[in-house]
Amino acid sequence: MSRSVKLATAAALGVVMIALLPVVSGAQQKQAKASVEQPAPKPPVKLGLGRPALPEEIQAWDIDVRPDGQGLPPGKGTAKLGDAIFQEKCTICHGEFGEGVGRYPVLSGGLGTLKADRPDKTVGSYWPNATTVYDYIRHAMPFGSARSLSNDEIYSLVAYILSMSDVIKDQDFELNEKNLAAVEMPNANGFYEDDREVSEKQFWKANPCMKDCRAAPKVIGRAMAVDVTPDNKAGPKVD
Amino acid sequence: MSNEPTADLLNRRRFLSVAGLAGAGAVLPTIAQAGEAPKPDPLITEVQDWNRYLGDGVDKRPYGVPSKYEKHVVRRDVSWLTASPESSVNFTPLHELDGIITPSGVCFERHHGGIAEINPADHRLMIHGLVEKPLVFTMDDIKRMPRVNKVYFLECAANSGMEWRGAQLNGCQFTHGMIHNVMYTGVPLKLLLDEAGLKPNVKWLMLEGADSAGMNRSLPIAKALDDVLIAFAMNGEALRPENGYPLRAVIPGWQGNLWVKWLRRIEAGDQPWQTREETSKYTDLMPDGRARKHTFVMDAKSVITNPSPQAPLKFKGRNVLTGVAWSGRGTVKRVDVTLDGGRNWQAARIDGPVLDKSLVRFYVDFDWNGEELMIQSRAIDETGYVQPSKDELRKVRGVNSVYHNNGIQTWLVRGNGETENVEIG
Numbered sequence: 001m002s003r004s005v006k007l008a009t010a011a012a013l014g015v016v017m018i019a020l021l022p023v024v025s026g027a028q029q030k031q032a033k034a035s036v037e038q039p040a041p042k043p044p045v046k047l048g049l050g051r052p053a054l055p056e057e058i059q060a061w062d063i064d065v066r067p068d069g070q071g072l073p074p075g076k077g078t079a080k081l082g083d084a085i086f087q088e089k090c091t092i093c094h095g096e097f098g099e100g101v102g103r104y105p106v107l108s109g110g111l112g113t114l115k116a117d118r119p120d121k122t123v124g125s126y127w128p129n130a131t132t133v134y135d136y137i138r139h140a141m142p143f144g145s146a147r148s149l150s151n152d153e154i155y156s157l158v159a160y161i162l163s164m165s166d167v168i169k170d171q172d173f174e175l176n177e178k179n180l181a182a183v184e185m186p187n188a189n190g191f192y193e194d195d196r197e198v199s200e201k202q203f204w205k206a207n208p209c210m211k212d213c214r215a216a217p218k219v220i221g222r223a224m225a226v227d228v229t230p231d232n233k234a235g236p237k238v239d
Numbered sequence: 240m241s242n243e244p245t246a247d248l249l250n251r252r253r254f255l256s257v258a259g260l261a262g263a264g265a266v267l268p269t270i271a272q273a274g275e276a277p278k279p280d281p282l283i284t285e286v287q288d289w290n291r292y293l294g295d296g297v298d299k300r301p302y303g304v305p306s307k308y309e310k311h312v313v314r315r316d317v318s319w320l321t322a323s324p325e326s327s328v329n330f331t332p333l334h335e336l337d338g339i340i341t342p343s344g345v346c347f348e349r350h351h352g353g354i355a356e357i358n359p360a361d362h363r364l365m366i367h368g369l370v371e372k373p374l375v376f377t378m379d380d381i382k383r384m385p386r387v388n389k390v391y392f393l394e395c396a397a398n399s400g401m402e403w404r405g406a407q408l409n410g411c412q413f414t415h416g417m418i419h420n421v422m423y424t425g426v427p428l429k430l431l432l433d434e435a436g437l438k439p440n441v442k443w444l445m446l447e448g449a450d451s452a453g454m455n456r457s458l459p460i461a462k463a464l465d466d467v468l469i470a471f472a473m474n475g476e477a478l479r480p481e482n483g484y485p486l487r488a489v490i491p492g493w494q495g496n497l498w499v500k501w502l503r504r505i506e507a508g509d510q511p512w513q514t515r516e517e518t519s520k521y522t523d524l525m526p527d528g529r530a531r532k533h534t535f536v537m538d539a540k541s542v543i544t545n546p547s548p549q550a551p552l553k554f555k556g557r558n559v560l561t562g563v564a565w566s567g568r569g570t571v572k573r574v575d576v577t578l579d580g581g582r583n584w585q586a587a588r589i590d591g592p593v594l595d596k597s598l599v600r601f602y603v604d605f606d607w608n609g610e611e612l613m614i615q616s617r618a619i620d621e622t623g624y625v626q627p628s629k630d631e632l633r634k635v636r637g638v639n640s641v642y643h644n645n646g647i648q649t650w651l652v653r654g655n656g657e658t659e660n661v662e663i664g
Contacts, residue, residue: 046433046434047383047384047430047434048434049376049380049381049383049384049434050366050374050375050376050380050431050434050435051374051375052372052373052374052375053365053366053367053373053374053375057365057375058365058367058373061365061503061504062367062504062506063453064445064447064455064506064512064514065512066508066510066512066513067510067512067513068510070508093322102322103319103321103322104322104323105322114524114528114529114530115526115527115528118639119524119528119639121519121524123519126518126519126530127515127518127519128513128518129513129518131513132513132514132515132518132519135455135512135514135515136514136515136519139447139452139453139454139455140351140352140451140452140453140515143323143325143326143352144325144451146352146451146452146453147453190528190529190530191518191522191529191530191531191532192529192530192531192532193531193532193533194531194532194533194534194535194536195531196531196534196536196538199635200627200635202631203538203624203625203626203627203631204622204623204624204625205623205625206623208575208584208617208619208625209584210575210583210584210585211583211584212582212583213581213582213583213584214580214581214582215582216580216582217579217580217581217582217613217663217664218663218664219613219651219661219662219663220405220662220663220664221405221406221661221662222406222651222659222660222661222662223406223407223408223409223548223659223660223661224409224659224660226405226406226407228317228319228407228408
């Protein structure tokens, strides 16, 4: 059998030649340029891999919640109920009043500190959206027993945490899937899009100085003087 | 005498224990007394055990590990940084490495809920949301798709974050070790998205991990379609569990937190999710009390890894200064090095591959006469961005932005070779 006949047979049998498959996008190739020339990317052709996701499967995994409320499950809770759940499931790490045990995160206080020398970034002082509290607890808390809380328990815990910073004042206020997204956070307007390419454009310099660039430097701070030995609790914190 | 050792043993011992690194350093060479006739080296004149007796046979080490003499080359953590080891970080021993590839076993780790141990046969990747056809992929499906190989750095946005207020940690492992650089094998995310068929109004994706933190992040669609990979291998073998086995996202040049490990779900949407990791964390608080968000790109940065506090100078005369540089905006064009605290700079020699969004390795081969040095490096990338000084950064950002500290690092090398993390003014 000649080569062309073989290819024709393969095609007739429905064997898709690898060359027809899409390969990589333009930027994907940027790195390759440094080494070898690559063929141009092909237009997308379906590979036919994967299978349809069933509605029950999507429902089981689709646990995210957006600022507009998309993803909030039906349910309800109050700060009062949340207090009881919090005392049982959360205080061991976050403290009775959300003050944080040891280096565990602080969940209360911090309002008005964002311009301070040592800001306290908490749910109440920093987080722009109340929905994030729901999304996060639903994904990750309690630490070590994730995905164990009911939807109602999470509404109550969110209400309780928001009540710690007076975002919710009434202990009996019912938080639910219809009103959570409307809760306004104190720092809702505290964020703006990355602007480094404008606000730091001075870091793009044509000819950085090479000779006699500055006066003789002096040491003004030393790591060994700070002496943050690995078990010193007073050291700085990584987020 | 050119190879005279310069650090005295006592000083060095004390210094190592202050840095919490006793026993980690190399043994100092013995001092040859001036005037004495040179004695023959018994390591040469006497037959050594390894020269006489048989060593281990081939089956003793089915998966090889480094020599027992390299036991000090390990990831280290700083335990007071975080509340629990399951939501914590350790650091790559940059001062022990060379070239541009980080060996898989010493790639720094950052987990938010510990290491998920997942049998690849049990792993699924779901793509849903604003797509024509929501899909589920097995690892087998993913390995039947066209794949590519790319070397990229991954830097945690909080790398050097402890140094905003001044020199804190005494070692480049701790100041700069939240970075690694490996070769990934994976499928362009675009191919997977094409299978599901994106609806025209898709602007953002949400990536989510299968670990107990359920790490989730929003990713702009333009980046997703550009160079993002869904990787199953690093450095030629399956991902390590610490690095997301069996499947992780690779988001070249962007902050490490976006590179979701144990990736199990991608949802397409028309707005960002504002998850905890893109609001409470990974936002940069400015002096006016407002914060930058979506600061994805890692600015150009470099660090001298040798000499450095954990790797002091040991000899006068000939020495090799080396380090690494990188940029999230593309390739590194040049690295400058100063030995006098920034008064005069010289271009370092870059050796090895120079790849898009990958570490480069640089060297300055120099003679040292025992004078005090203040050494720094500064990276310049293909966009013309020049790594700024720490003070230049603080002028814009203050000291509370935690993330993206790419300021120039200073090491002070003393006359005895001891090297310290310092701040100069």
